[in-house]
Amino acid sequence: MTDTLSPRTADLPAQWNPGEVEGRLYEGWVQAGYFTADVTSEKPPYSIVIPPPNVTGSLHIGHAFQHTLMDALCRRRRMQGYEVLWLPGMDHASIAVHALVERALTAEGTSRRELGREKFVERTWEWKAEYGGKILDQMRRLGDGVDWSRERFTMDEKSNAAVRTIFKRLYDDGLIYRAERMVNWSPELRSVLSDVEVDHKEVEGELVSIRYGDGADAVVVATTRVETMLGDTAVAVHPDDERYRHLVGKEIELPLVGRMLKVVADEHVDPSFGTGAVKVTPAHDPNDFEIGRRHGLPMPTIMDETGKIAGSGTEFDGMDRFEARVKVREALAAQGRIVAEKRPYLHSVGHASRGKFEPIEPRLSLQWFVKVGPLAKAAGDAVRSGDVVVHPKELEPRWFGWVDNMHDWCISRQLWWGHRIPVWYGPDGEQLCLGPDEEPPAGWAQDEDVLDTWFSSALWPFSTLGWPDKTPDLERFYPTSVLLTGYDIIFFWVARMMMFGLYAMDGARPFDTIVLTGLVRDQYGKKMSKTVGNTVDPLEWMDAYGTDATRFALARVANPGTDAPIGEDNVAAARNFGTKLWNATRFALSAGASTALPLPSSPTDADAWILGRLREVAEQNDALMDDFQFAKAAEGLYHFAWDEFCSWYIELAKPQLADPATADGTRAVLGHVLDALLRMLHPTMPFITEAMWQALTGGESIVVAPWPTDAGSPVEAGAARRMTDLQKLVTEVRRFRTEQRVPDRKGVASRIVGLDAAGLGGHVGAITSLVRLEPPGDGFSPTATVEVVLAGGTVHVELDTSGAIDVAAERTRLGRDLAAAQKELEQAAKKLGNPKFVEKAPADVVDGIRARSAAASADVERLTARLAALPDA
Structure with missing residues (x-):
């Protein structure tokens, strides 16, 4: 045993002081190489893909929850004789980092556009070096048994090669294309946002009813976004609506603009809602865009990338969208065009989850897309065939509901921090996609956009193992064994990893099993929110109660696929459990408990009973852990340790220890049960079990101790x-x-x-x-x-x-x-x-x-x- 690890002592201190011991133990494990995977090993492989945390991030309760469970899986498999690879890394978090650096530049009185692209990217790398990666140190604090020698970043050199390789392959196969489509637009960031970066909330607005046309040809339409009427190109009615049949095919004048609007019949219109007629703004509404495509309507964009009215040819050009909303309504009212106003009017509005949480703007824009049809079908078929298992099975419909109805994926972002799209344009409009080892012709210009962060993270299970090269790591550890993540990102990350993994790896799945956890909630089952004030900083719990208590409390509420309510009382109870074990181990050591003594050939009833219960509990624990039933496994060990071993066997052992005829047998049983119990608890309580196990056994480290496969004895019914x-x-x-x-x-x-x-x-x-x-x-x-x-x-x-x-x-x-x-x-x-x-x-x-x-x-x-x-x- 190396000096960096806790030396064996005859006794344990009177109290467990986690703050004094945990850091030293962890660094000892890392230096000893316990978490470094050996690609040449003949052991069966076991690998887990870590959801890469954002480079901007810090350890929150969701991270602590999922990392505890992943670490428990890895530690157990390592003890069971597997060659375990749990590879750490971070995501470059394009939008989040972009916003932080831009905020810093604003404070300095400048901006990214004044700085220019090259210097802005340099500045961002400097920011990453100085501030990024705080969460990696916090992962060490949590006890994550990851292989630090293989740490990766979604924008490192190897990842960049992987991104360009798969982009070109998809491009050449006709699965990446460029087109004008409706997107979520952030005027603040001047970029597209993915659906995951948009939060919808109910807001109070106003519903304004406007009369288009006059006399018999008048039509009343209603909208909450009055300013978009400047971009209307039609009015739509249902084809079976008798009220408007005489208008279909005719034209009516658009107020304020003077443009003539065509009246079209479209089955999308609900004749029972409102007046049964709707304004059609194809460039600024997703439903209107589809109507526009069906009827070949013009699609003028009347708002620029900053959210200002532009190109409408009216007095409103140059106004911010919210100012224009007021001014357009006032101008319509002045013309007598406002039929009714409903205030307040509660409706759902998408907001950018980054930056200033501004309302997003649906906008027609030229963007890059992945054609997901064949990729999504393969992802669905992999689960239907049983090649990939979703756990718990009850969440399979959620998987199919997404992959079977997936829309083409917009992958371009109008930012500067990220993987730049590897497409170049020639002087005559030529277009060329280049791989990582190819150079563009002289004078050609690269596309300005970068890729969605999820594009590179979708490659994570195989790019981190060396793809596109055929590396020993890739051969050894792909497919990965388990993907453990929250059900909330099954659509945005898990499905995309499945699509790209099956595509890039010639049909080989990226993982065998998808384990979906719920979300951590407060002790009352409410969603944690900074606004409500019920969020939890796991580092504060770790400071107050120790890492083991925090981890065990989290594992004890981890039921498959369901949300996990937890409060400080749970952590205090876990701390008390650790104290109970500590005191029991100190008693056993003082009594001479030993793992070197043979178990008694003629056990007492108490000995036979506890050994039989140990066998039952070990078998139950294995079955539960194999089924990812973390909460039930933790609960079983808790009650066995506290209710049976500590409360009964130790008390029964005291008179047996006083009897020379049974003393040695009792010492052997105490040592045997404690040894097995500590090893089973180690995956969720790594630090305290290491200290107790080393004191009990004198072994090198519980991290590399074998898993108890034959603990206890068969149940003796009479005893x-x-x-x-x-x-x-x-x-x-x-x-x-x-x-x-x-x-x-x-x-x-x-x-x-x-x-x-x-x-x-x-x-x-x-x-x-x-x-x-x-x-x-x-x-x-x-x-x-x-x-x-x-x-x-x-x-x-x-x-x-x-x-x-x-x-x-x-x-x-x-x-x-x-x-x-x-x-x-x-x-x-x-x-x-x-x-x-x-x-x-x-x-x-x-x-x-x-x-x-x-x-x-x-x-x-x-x-x-x-x-x-x-x-x-």
Whole structure:
């Protein structure tokens, strides 16, 4: 073991101090090379593609959630003997970085256009070097076991080669084209935005009804964007609408502009909505654009890239769109063209999620597109065939709903930071697409636009492994094993990786399994929002409670495909769990627990029971982790560790450790169970388990320890039954003491009857120790009896509480138990008194109810007698 890792000590400190240990442990793991994948290894490969965080980003709760789960998968597979590659990297985040650098330039009194493209890009690289990548350091803080030697960036040299290669291949195959289409336009950024960069929200506007034409040819249309009427080229009505049939094919004058508008019949129009007539502005509305294409309408653009009216030939040219909205309405009102105004009018408006959150402008623009039809079909077929598995399966319809109805993808952006489109134009309008090793002819100019960020990130599963070259990494680790991500980006990233992966890799899928998580929400299940003030900084939780507590709390709410509510109470509970384990391990070490000792050949009931439970829990944990049931796996380990190992076995181990005949066997069992338990907990709680495991075993590191495949022993039914009975008996006596307010440390004289018959004769010492019972002694006079029906028989615990008993409380307790027994008896009698039930129900069911009836009848008789024997209060 290297000095960078925590040395083995005979003991553990009294408290676990994560802030003092976590960083040192992590750097030790990295220096030891535990996370570096060996491409020459003969181990089976296991690789995970990390959703590359934005270079502008910092660790938020969603990152912490998904990275915890990915790291848990990788750590477990590494311990299971796989050659694991979890490759880190960042996305260049074109729009986000662009906005940040432009903001810095504005503060300096300049702009990107004054700076020029070349110097702006240089400045952006400088910004990336100085400020980018903060999240990578935070990933180390979280304990991400990624291979730092293979770190990538979506704009590094290798990624650039991959982008140009696939662009040219798609271009040459006719799957990339340039055309005028309707897009989301940001006047602030002067660029197209993808759908993922547009947030829709309800806003209060106004619905203005305008009369076009006069007399019998008048038509009333309504709009929330009055200024766009300057670009109208038609009025559309439904072909079956009798009100307007006489107008179809005619022309009416456009107010303020004087242009003649054609009246067209189109089935898109809803005759029952409003007046049944709609204005058609093909260059500024997506639905109108489609009407314009169907009817061959002119498509004049009346708004420039900054959102100002331009080219309308009216007095409104040069006005900002919002100013023009007011002025156009006023001018129409002055002409008597306003029929009605509805204010406020609530409607949904798309806003740019970056920058100033401005309303986006639908705009006809010349852009580059990917023809997604054949690519999307392949992505759908890969899941339909079972070649790629979507987990949970219930989310498959969401996948098909997207890939089966995908529109062509606009990939060009009017920005300067990003992968520049590899197309050059000649002096006579020629067009040439060049690959990474090709040079354009002299005098040709490259396209000004850059590619959508999602274009390069869609190549991530194979470009990071060296594609387009046939590298050893690509041969070894592609297809990747698992893609784990939130269901919210299945459309924008996952589907595009699938399309490009299948296309570039000749039909080879980019990943075997798509694991979809939900979104992290607050403890009340509400969406986290800065506006609401319920967001969480995971780094604050890590500072306060430690990384392990934060990770375990996140894993404990990670149910497949469903949102994950979490609050600080969850993390505090996880911290308490870690403390419980720490104290248990310290006890075991002080008792001489060892993994070197052989398990006892003749185990006690307690030993056999805990070893059997360990075997069951390990098998359940494996099945749950293989099914990505992180929450259930964490919950199972939590309850086994706390409720069974700590609360029962350790207490039962104390008298066994005092007996030379069982001491060594108990030390071996303590060591064996703790060893396996810590290894199973390691994927979600890496730091604290490393410290405890090294102290327990003296091993090099739990990171490279083998996964427990044969933990514990087969369940021994007799021992399991006796331990269940013992726990029930002890629990009932403890409950009696609590209800009678007998102090925990006060010994109570007692006599136990029926232990031998119940098969618990060998456990008298353990039972009396666990519930502070003392021998009856001379003159023993019981004042109360606790009767417990066990699988092996009924046990009576006679107690001399010497005046400590609360008669009223005991009467209440017995009365409650009597009421429950009477209710059970009544329910059984009702069913057994129904001839149809007795005739039709399976015989074993009827026999079971009869047995319950007999037991309830005995309970009623026993409890009634107990109540009668109580002294007056």
